[in-house]
Amino acid sequence: MRSNSLAASLAGLLALSLPAAQVAATKMTSHAHSMFHKEMKFLDNIYDPVAGYLYYFYYPLAAGPHETRSTVWYATGLLQRNEGNDTVNAIRIIKDVIANQEKNVSAQWYGDYTVYPEQPTVGSPSYAPVIYNSWDPNWRGFIGTTLMIIYEEFGSLIGKDVQDLILESLYNNTIGDSYRVGGVDGDNLYPSYSNPSLMRAVVTGWTGNHCNDSNMTAAGETYAQEIIDLFNMNDTLSEFNVPTYYGVSLNALTLWSKYMPETSVMRQNGPRMVGDIWTAFGDFYNAKLRNLAGPWDRSYGYDMNRYVAIMSLYIWSLVGREHVFSGAGTEDPWLLTHADDGEFIPIVATLSEYHKSLVPDAVFSQLKSFPANASRTVHRQAYTPPFDLEVRNITTWLTPDLQIGGDSYNQTVVGGASQDSTSFSPAVVHWHRNATALQDASVGYLSLHPSEMSMQASVAANSLNLTYPAGNASSVFTFVVSSNPLGGRRDVTGLADIDGINITVGAGSTVNPEPVVAFCGLVGGTCSLIHNFEFWNLTFTMPANSTALPQLNLNIQLP
Structure with missing residues (x-):
């Protein structure tokens, strides 16, 4: 609805005057x-x-x-x-x-x-x-x-x-x-x-x-x-x-x-x-x-x-x-x-x-610098109706060379408001990788590829704990993990092969401790690129016939 007809409004456009002062740039x-x-x-x-x-x-x-x-x-x-x-x-x-x-x-x-x-x-x-x-x-x-x-x-x-x-x-x-x-x-x-x-x-x-x-x-x-x-x-x-x-x-x-x-x-x-x-x-x-x-x-x-x-x-x-x-x-x-x-x-x-x-x-x-030897923990909340059934709780721990963030959510669809599991990243880790003989220092990453409509995330210094409150024996924790830098290991067979970081499965985890590994590559592998990034796909599964709540606790340390 509008007060004037479309024709009348457009006819009136010619009567509008230019702003009093404008510049070329x-x-x-x-x-x-x-x-x-x-x-x-x-x-x-x-x-x-x-x-x-x-x-x-x-x-x-x-x-x-x-x-x-x-x-x-x-x-x-x-x-x-x-x-x-x-x-x-x-x-x-x-x-x-x-x-x-x-x-x-x-x-x-x-x-x-x-x-x-x-x-x-x-x-x-x-x-x-x-x-x-x-x-x-x-x-x-x-x-x-x-x-x-x-x-x-x-x-x-x-x-x-x-x-x-x-x-x-x-x-x-x-x-x-x-x-x-x-x-x-x-x-x-x-x-x-x-x-x-x-x-x-x-x-x-x-x-x-x-x-x-x-x-x-x-x-x-x-x-x-x-x-x-x-x-x-x-x-x-x-x-x-x-x-x-x-x-x-x-x-x-x-x-x-x-x-x-x-x-x-x-x-x-x-x-x-x-x-x-x-x-x-x-x-x-x-x-x-x-x-x-x-x-x-x-x-x-x-x-x-x-x-x-x-x-x-x-x-x-x-x-x-x-x-x-x-x-x-x-x-x-x-x-x-x-x-x-x-x-x-x-x-x-x-x-x-x-x-x-x-x-x-x-x-x-x-935007210019992160104080040396400093750390901070940030807590925020966000809410996206109608896709969020409750407010999301976000916690992120940051240091100059390592940062860990997680999102606790309960949503109506996998992938949240974007309805896209490739763009919603509810748990993310970044770390500084030292230079190799063939490549300058770079950043490594690990990002959870969501597969559940609800998750509880607990983040603290050097730890990321994830739980699926509605999960079962078929639930998985799948991570997108950066390829190692040029000059590092070409092949990743498990957590120990990831360059620049020490990640271990901690006590209280109910998953199988060894992930299933796949490679998603530019010209090969068992899965496709995401956003034109190639990566290693590490998936933690539950033991067969498990009745435990799916939980994965990661200890994350710089070398």
Whole structure:
């Protein structure tokens, strides 16, 4: 529902005036400046000037399709750089992406944008509508928030006609996004699905304000308040301790803080929420290992030195490149797995100076170093309805060279809110591995691959104790374990062969003490890669016909 008809609202767009003062480029932090220009040189190389799109870098072997979302991010970078034909190319991108916006108002994907411009029409006889596949509803949020940034920061460059086109696109985007209801038509958008929820709220509220649609404005405010109420339960997002999606959420909250009017609940709460997220991140971050300690609600890898997490880009923008991606061969983010998230750099950089003003002072030192010979134990809670049956309890113990984290949970589905056992990591260990003759010092990891809907985790210094309260003799504890570094043992037959750490099965364990070992490799093995990481798979099983509660107690020591 809305106070004005769609036609009347769109007709009124032409009456809107430009902001009083705009500049050709925003002020970036010095660290973001170097990060930005390095990434833009790379993006220039994968830009197709004939098509006016970036090539689909996530699928570099897919014979040349282009990609929509990253191209709009690139357009932001072009306007920020504003050299040569940058603005002309950016305007072309904006117009082309909006021209391909879904126009069937009765379709679930109305107002969404193509995943890639060559794809068939969603819902046509040969291209069934499959959510998060043939169409992605979160593209409304990713592209919508980016169009907001372009409108707000670069209006004087793109001109009023393109600004009006953006407003029309975002109006349709918002109408389509209002079709999303968690649990209906295969959609999972609840307020607890933090990153798209935060984007939805700000695009809806901002668009309602700019299109003089009071019902749309109110819808954004109401939805934002639901998110805020859930956040206030534990002073954290439901999507907790996530190396990639914290970054998306922080970007959305930056827009809450910067672009919404002072009367908005988003403007009133955004800065506080940004500060709370960074405080939690700093508590769980190990600057020596350059990793966010587990457990993670969602992750796309096991070692942040080996894949691009958006939070690594934020760290780079705040304290410098030297504090992310340690190790040989990782000078540039596009050399890592999940490298396509490096395409988000223009967004991080464009808002970097303003975002920096929202980060608590104490966090900066945590991003740079972990005090020698220090340790800390962090206790937090998070809650993700409707997937959590009760509040999750999280405990993590950190030292400079070893960190152990565990999550006690009771959920409705294996994998939690993401419904994905490959991204939910409820128990994680990281450790510092010494250099070998053939490789620099590196980070080892061990991560539980969840197989049960409930678990109790107890974490203390040098120990990780896991119990399945609803488990039985068929239960297993399966771990993803890092391959040894070059120059170390090539083969792992058990815990004793894992490089740089001494792990033993402790008293009170009810599992068979020797794990079943498999290798999940790039070109072989008995199982597949996860997030493009190859690994050893160590599985602890229960004795046949056991009636004991499944329990595994690990003693974990550095050599």
